[in-house]
Amino acid sequence: MKTDIDRLMREADLEALLITGPVAHNPNKAYFTGMVHVTSGYLLKQVGKSPVFFHPSMEREEAARAGLDTKDLSTYRPLELIEASKGDHIQAAVLLLKEIFNEYEISGRVALYGKTELGAGFGIFDRLQDSLDEIELVGEPENGSVLTRARATKDDWEVQRIREMGKVTTEVAGEVADFLTSHQAKDGVLVDREGEIVTIGEVKRRINLWLAMRGAENPEGTIFSIGRDAGVPHSAGQDDQPVELGKTIIFDLFPSEAGGGYFYDFTRTWCLGWAEEEAEALHQDVLEVYHSVFDRLQFDAPCRDIQIMACEQFEAQGHPTVSSSPGTTDGYVHTLGHGIGLAVHEGPAFSHLESNRDILLPGTVFSLEPGLYYPDRGAGVRVEDTVWANPQGEFEVLADYPMDLVLKMPGS
Amino acid sequence: MKTDIDRLMREADLEALLITGPVAHNPNKAYFTGMVHVTSGYLLKQVGKSPVFFHPSMEREEAARAGLDTKDLSTYRPLELIEASKGDHIQAAVLLLKEIFNEYEISGRVALYGKTELGAGFGIFDRLQDSLDEIELVGEPENGSVLTRARATKDDWEVQRIREMGKVTTEVAGEVADFLTSHQAKDGVLVDREGEIVTIGEVKRRINLWLAMRGAENPEGTIFSIGRDAGVPHSAGQDDQPVELGKTIIFDLFPSEAGGGYFYDFTRTWCLGWAEEEAEALHQDVLEVYHSVFDRLQFDAPCRDIQIMACEQFEAQGHPTVSSSPGTTDGYVHTLGHGIGLAVHEGPAFSHLESNRDILLPGTVFSLEPGLYYPDRGAGVRVEDTVWANPQGEFEVLADYPMDLVLKMPGS
Numbered sequence: 064m065k066t067d068i069d070r071l072m073r074e075a076d077l078e079a080l081l082i083t084g085p086v087a088h089n090p091n092k093a094y095f096t097g098m099v100h101v102t103s104g105y106l107l108k109q110v111g112k113s114p115v116f117f118h119p120s121m122e123r124e125e126a127a128r129a130g131l132d133t134k135d136l137s138t139y140r141p142l143e144l145i146e147a148s149k150g151d152h153i154q155a156a157v158l159l160l161k162e163i164f165n166e167y168e169i170s171g172r173v174a175l176y177g178k179t180e181l182g183a184g185f186g187i188f189d190r191l192q193d194s195l196d197e198i199e200l201v202g203e204p205e206n207g208s209v210l211t212r213a214r215a216t217k218d219d220w221e222v223q224r225i226r227e228m229g230k231v232t233t234e235v236a237g238e239v240a241d242f243l244t245s246h247q248a249k250d251g252v253l254v255d256r257e258g259e260i261v262t263i264g265e266v267k268r269r270i271n272l273w274l275a276m277r278g279a280e281n282p283e284g285t286i287f288s289i290g291r292d293a294g295v296p297h298s299a300g301q302d303d304q305p306v307e308l309g310k311t312i313i314f315d316l317f318p319s320e321a322g323g324g325y326f327y328d329f330t331r332t333w334c335l336g337w338a339e340e341e342a343e344a345l346h347q348d349v350l351e352v353y354h355s356v357f358d359r360l361q362f363d364a365p366c367r368d369i370q371i372m373a374c375e376q377f378e379a380q381g382h383p384t385v386s387s388s389p390g391t392t393d394g395y396v397h398t399l400g401h402g403i404g405l406a407v408h409e410g411p412a413f414s415h416l417e418s419n420r421d422i423l424l425p426g427t428v429f430s431l432e433p434g435l436y437y438p439d440r441g442a443g444v445r446v447e448d449t450v451w452a453n454p455q456g457e458f459e460v461l462a463d464y465p466m467d468l469v470l471k472m473p474g475s
Numbered sequence: 476m477k478t479d480i481d482r483l484m485r486e487a488d489l490e491a492l493l494i495t496g497p498v499a500h501n502p503n504k505a506y507f508t509g510m511v512h513v514t515s516g517y518l519l520k521q522v523g524k525s526p527v528f529f530h531p532s533m534e535r536e537e538a539a540r541a542g543l544d545t546k547d548l549s550t551y552r553p554l555e556l557i558e559a560s561k562g563d564h565i566q567a568a569v570l571l572l573k574e575i576f577n578e579y580e581i582s583g584r585v586a587l588y589g590k591t592e593l594g595a596g597f598g599i600f601d602r603l604q605d606s607l608d609e610i611e612l613v614g615e616p617e618n619g620s621v622l623t624r625a626r627a628t629k630d631d632w633e634v635q636r637i638r639e640m641g642k643v644t645t646e647v648a649g650e651v652a653d654f655l656t657s658h659q660a661k662d663g664v665l666v667d668r669e670g671e672i673v674t675i676g677e678v679k680r681r682i683n684l685w686l687a688m689r690g691a692e693n694p695e696g697t698i699f700s701i702g703r704d705a706g707v708p709h710s711a712g713q714d715d716q717p718v719e720l721g722k723t724i725i726f727d728l729f730p731s732e733a734g735g736g737y738f739y740d741f742t743r744t745w746c747l748g749w750a751e752e753e754a755e756a757l758h759q760d761v762l763e764v765y766h767s768v769f770d771r772l773q774f775d776a777p778c779r780d781i782q783i784m785a786c787e788q789f790e791a792q793g794h795p796t797v798s799s800s801p802g803t804t805d806g807y808v809h810t811l812g813h814g815i816g817l818a819v820h821e822g823p824a825f826s827h828l829e830s831n832r833d834i835l836l837p838g839t840v841f842s843l844e845p846g847l848y849y850p851d852r853g854a855g856v857r858v859e860d861t862v863w864a865n866p867q868g869e870f871e872v873l874a875d876y877p878m879d880l881v882l883k884m885p886g887s
Contacts, residue, residue: 083593087695088500091592100696100711102820120802121809122709137802142828150830152616174594180503181495181589181596186614188597189604202598204564268690271733275687278680282694283499284512284734297534299512321683322696390532390549397533408514416554418562 064218064426065094071209072110077201079169080209081160082106083177083184088282088323090405091176091210096129098322104136105160107167117163139163153186160191170197176210206412206421215402215410216426221325222451222461225403225428228327229449229462231277232316236331236464238273239266239314243306243335244470252305253335263287264302270316279318283407286315286330293332294438296397296445308336308472311345311442313434317407326407328430330447331464336472345435345444346468348380352433353446356399360450360458366413366421373399373433374415382435386415393437400430403449427452428461444468476630476838477506483621484522489613491581492621493572494518495589495596500694500735502817503588503622508541510734516548517572519579529575551575565598572603582609588622618824618833627814627822628838633737634863634873637815637840640739641861641874643689644728648743648876650685651678651726655718655747656882664717665747675699676714682728691730695819698727698742705744706850708809708857720748720884723757723854725846729819738819740842742859743876748884757847757856758880760792764845765858768811772862772870778825778833785811785845786827794847798827805849812842815861839864840873856880 072080082092085102095106095114101122108114118126120137127133139159148154164173175188192200205211217225246253246261253261271281288300290310306312315330332349334342356373374386374395383394402409411421411429423429429452434445448460484492494504497514507518507526513534520526530538532549539545551571560566576585587600604612617623629637658665658673665673682697700712702722718724727742744761746754768785786798786807795806814821823833823841835841841864846857860872 100698100709102695102709119709120804121707124704124707124710140802142801142826146828146830148830150828150832152618153614175597177593178590179593180617181591181593181600182587182613182615182620183617184593184596184614185587185600185612186616188593189601189614192601200597202565202594202596202601204598205592205595206564208594268687271687271690271692272684275680275683278683280683280692280694281733282692282735283514286512292536295533295536297512297514297531298536321693323694389554390552392532414554416558416562418558418560420562 064213064216067213067216068108068209069111071212075174075203075209076172077174077209078110078171079173080108081173081175082108083175084179086323089178090214090409091178093323093405094210094214096131098320098324099128100125105163107163109167109169115167153183153190156187157191157194160187161194164195164198172199172201174201174203174209176208206410211410214404216424217404217428217451218426221404222428224320224325225327225449226461228279228318228320228325229329231274231279232318232327232329233462233464234277235270235273235318236314236316236329239270240333240470242266242269243333244472248308248336248472251308253308260305262302263289263300263304263306266306267300267302274318278321280321281318282323283317285317286313288313288443290441291438293443294436294441296434296436296443306335309334309339311338311342311444313443313445315445315447319407323405325405326403327462328403328407328447328449329462329464330432330445331466332444332446332468333470334468335470338469341440342442342444343468345437345442348377348382349433349435349444349446350466351380352376353431356433357431357450357458360423362423362425362452362456364423365419366411366423367415367417367419369423370399370413370415377433377435393439394435395433396436397434400432402427402429404428423452425452425454425456476625476628479625479628480520480621481523483624487586487615487621488584489586489621490522490583491585492520493585493587494520495587496591498735501590502626502821503590505735505817506622506626508543510732510736511540512537517575519575521579521581527579565595565602568599569603569606572599573606576607576610584611584613586613586615586621588620618822623822626816628836629816629840629863630838633816634840636732636737637739637861638873640691640730640732640737641741643686643691644730644739644741645874645876646689647682647685647730648726648728648741651682652745652882654678654681655745656884660720660748660884663720665720672717674714675701675712675716675718678718679712679714686730690733692733693730694735695729697729698725700725700855702853703850705855706848706853707804708846708848708855718747721746721751723750723754723856725855725857727857727859731819737817738815739874740815740819740859740861741874741876742844742857743878744856744858744880745882746880747882750881753852754854754856755880757849757854760789760794761845761847761856761858762878763792764788765843768845769843769862769870772835774835774837774864774868776835777831778823778835779827779829779831781835782811782825782827789845789847805851806847807845808848809846812844814839814841816840835864837864837866837868
């Protein structure tokens with residue numbers, strides 16, 4: 064939570080955080096500013112002090128809406144710096160940042176943040192470091208950074224927004240189910256009233272429409288993959304392919320608030336009309352692990368223990384896992400979940416690695432997503448909900464939706 | 476264009492380009508891979524050789540769709556590297572990249588690219604540089620990098636996709652105009668049939684809906700700002716505000732293909748029902764500069780000359796400009812345009828700075844967007860089209876739309 068930042072900065076011996084880049088689709092910046100239309104600039108957070116939002120002059124009114132201390136970058140005469148640097152934009156940025164560091168009397172360790180073009184970022188901060196005596200620029204790993212750790216536990220107002228996206232997500236999942244089951248089948252694939260094949264691309268176009276109607280967006284796309292494709296966890300599904308009956312469909316929906324705000328993450332596996340025995344069995348196994356792990360979730364437990372628990376159960380069912388067969392593409396091939404917030408994947412991590420020290424702290428919002436994959440048998444199954452470790456000491460799914468495998472078709 | 480990359484690499488004395496990060500919303504990576512669902516990894520382009528796409532194992536089938544040489548990152552045993560590094564993800568990434576550099580016998584200068592979290596990026600490449608003897612990692616400035624320069628001129632298939640987005644954009648602009656003019660006014664603001672105020676937020680929600688219906692998305696948001704807000708070029712407009720008649724509305728729409736593909740950029744200024752004389756005069760001045768500059772565009776001319784031309788004309792009309800009054804917030808306060816492609820703002824640049832050496836090359840797709848801003852008088856005017864310097868030696872607006880200022884309201 065935001066109130067943890069100063070403590071985490073002190074623990075990491077950081078004097079300041081410097082965040083570059085736009086606000087949109089830049090979680091670490093948006094975490095401080097909220098969703099305002101500011102396309103470049105910096106945010107400086109010194110330990111024990113309020114953050115300062117440095118913004119382009121043209122975006123001064125948008126920046127003011129963030130409710131932070133603001134500073135107009137034109138104060139630093141950026142165009143003159145570019146001319147003085149003979150068009151070397153990297154040198155101009157270095158000079159500007161040195162002026163800011165001087166003005167705010169920064170010394171010690173400064174951590175860098177911001178989703179930005181690496182070339183310019185490396186160019187600027189590599190050269191800036193060379194020209195600084197009393198400052199050490201720090202590139203923290205994403206998994207252990209101060210802001211990753213602060214963001215991993217959510218304030219109530221953040222959970223409220225994620226919950227709202229959960230409502231949108233499950234409503235749209237319902238629309239998709241209604242859309243699919245309102246069609247006829249012909250030669251084993253969905254067709255519309257004119258007998259034209261309904262493609263995966265058409266389903267995805269409607270998903271974006273139903274999301275937009277509810278004020279959401281879909282910046283990372285949707286996974287809607289069928290049969291063999293469903294057997295490869297991150298295959299997104301091919302737009303020109305038909306929607307086949309009786310095959311497993313992995314439908315993974317992870318939209319966000321418009322403008323790049325909070326995400327929700329949700330997956331169901333469906334078979335239209337009917338399911339093969341094997342798919343039924345895989346689905347049963349996945350649900351069993353989901354419920355069993357859910358019931359055994361514990362506050363302040365190591366996240367890796369939860370993944371190990373899932374692996375053990377899948378292995379007991381007879382499936383290979385990432386733990387028993389590293390590198391396997393059959394069986395349980397990924398981690399059990401991940402944190403969710405301003406990024407669809409954020410801390411904590413649930414890998415089984417010994418080096419994973421993440422803890423399931425109160426306030427964590429995370430996905431729980433066991434899955435089984437057998438690409439050569441043309442099948443994949445995953446179910447996923449977004450869960451909150453709430454202040455009452457409970458684990459709460461933020462949006463309910465049925466887990467049935469088979470969606471009945473008319474006449475079936 | 477892509478065919479320029481090897482020549483530009485040789486000119487910049489670069490042996491290789493290394494691009495990090497996901498494909499979505501990462502223009503330099505998407506430029507090579509197209510829109511496939513691959514969320515991390517690397518792309519390595521050596522001079523004179525085909526690019527190689529390094530992808531996570533789970534995303535192997537999506538990566539294959541890029542049609543490039545691919546390499547599964549599991550080959551490098553990334554989890555073992557993390558364990559061997561005792562959970563230091565930066566060290567693990569350094570080891571993995573060193574292995575790739577060895578395997579592909581990379582030496583010399585390697586330029587870094589990719590929209591990615593700066594902290595991890597700086598941490599990895601700063602440490603990687605320290606451990607390399609025969610490689611110099613290069614952070615090029617965004618404005619002058621090899622890929623910025625290659626991307627600034629478009630292949631015909633890219634123009635076709637931008638043109639398609641132009642069609643979507645102008646269709647949606649028409650929907651917005653129809654929506655606004657189909658309402659009644661009450662006390663000077665738009666109301667619906669129940670007499671409820673129509674807010675800017677409601678207009679923007681519908682814009683996203685109409686875009687989604689056409690398979691587009693709006694990752695950077697929309698500017699729909701009225702009156703005083705319109706006088707501040709990048710104010711996006713406030714969701715809870717009503718739509719007022721008789722005030723200038725700056726409507727700047729810049730959607731992209733779904734999944735983070737090609738953008739279009741378009742602006743019109745509208746007054747609902749009627750316009751004040753001053754707004755009419757400002758609009759006339761802006762149109763005059765638009766047409767006069769358009770008629771004088773020249774192939775292979777310095778882009779800064781075009782901005783200087785615009786400044787001179789605005790000054791002749793009596794307006795302050797960024798050239799005559801640096802730092803002004805009244806008058807003509809920005810540059811005349813920018814390149815458009817996989818990013819809404821890309822090369823070439825049109826600033827008047829002496830250090831701006833960008834040239835209007837054949838194949839460039841760029842915005843032409845003169846504007847005048849007087850926030851204290853509650854007015855701002857901008858018109859913008861996306862223009863292609865086509866192979867026939869002509870400057871071609873990629874989507875036509877009327878430039879009328881006043882949208883007639885029913886009964887007016």
